[in-house]
Amino acid sequence: MLPKKDDAPDKRRYLSSAARKEEILDAALVEFVDRTYNAVSMERLAECAGLSKAGIYAHFKSKEEIFHALLERTTKQICDFQGWLPDEDLTLPELVDVYLDRLYATFSSPATMSIYRLLLAESARTPELVQRWHNEVAHGLKERAQLIIQRNIERGIIRPGVLTEHFFPLALAPALLWLSSSMLSRGNPSIALVQLQDAHRQLLLELLEPR
Template identity: 45%
Template sequence: MISLRDALPRRPRKGTALTTGTCQKTAVRRPRRYLSSVERKREILDAALIEFTNHGYAATTIERIAMRAGLSKAGIYAHYKSKEEIFEDLLAALVPPDDPGGMPPLEAGVPLVAVVDTYIDRLYARLENPVIVSTFQMLIAESRRSPELVRRWYDEVVESRVAKDQSLVNEYVRRGVMRGSALTDNFSLAASPLVHWMILRMVCQYDLPMSLEQAREAHRQLLLDALQPR
């Protein structure tokens, strides 16, 4: 399994990119290879992620993405209509259509600890994918630089998932599995400890007050303490 140390970008050295891997900050055209449409789109997205992270959405051009991916501009347009569509495809990977969501479905007799463990497992499993980690970091940066794009992604993709989890939590409270509180009334806040840790990871690099494993266990215990019926 890829460790978070490998997944997240290190402090940039002179002339290197801010993201994972060994790509140079200056885009260098890669040799053209024959790939399937799915593989080619993945290469385009990988190249775009590096360019968006290094230069921001506004400053990144299709030409830069094409050079990074080893394609012509026409090669990019064969798969994507615009830079905006590439950006949206990157964000879509954070919450794919087949994503099971956070809260597990209601099952009679399932204890709170099992519900919380499933939620935590699903939440932290995302960190095993370095592309998702890097995309999340880009999302944080672009929420300030391109707020309208990020807001549209939230409205079209994330909001329905949040509403689904909230509906399940409301039912857990109604059945007495969870204790009603400000947290259960606004359950999207339940992911806050992980978001906080990832932001610290971006700011502090490797000088963190706790490891990911420690953060995960503290997060789990925090939810159990907050949701346990009295």
């Protein structure tokens, strides 16, 4: 719901430039996901952020700049993320449970769904940011996961195989498919999240448990 005119003074409370930009980006994420990039104007973004048109232009020169800043922020947040695999000496069931609890907590959050939907719809607009995400984020998460998996193979609690050779993409696949299904079905995926997580757990245990 858009802010009422009477609410404008509260919305325009003093904030630092950085804090104000964060508010604009938060509003932009909601609008880009709900209405698509092309359907949203700078005036609309200003209104949703509780600013005048001049106010939003004081922070961003264009809608394109806001979009770039939004993806840059997302990339930085993911760069700071260390992955879902625990780096402690656990049993295989404990490791799988912690991994899946973290993974599904991330993928079921509204923020993750919004970012994923935005990237699917608009990533062609900024191919250089997508490539940067692949180089700086996905590669780092993959390498860290492989190091943890290899250490647990050496500990004797994980059986090496095709899954351990490509753990990051293959172990992630069921959750990514669920996220895509949930988006395409508008929140009504073919399998409930709890059921999927349980099946995912059984799959990982069967493929990783030493024989």
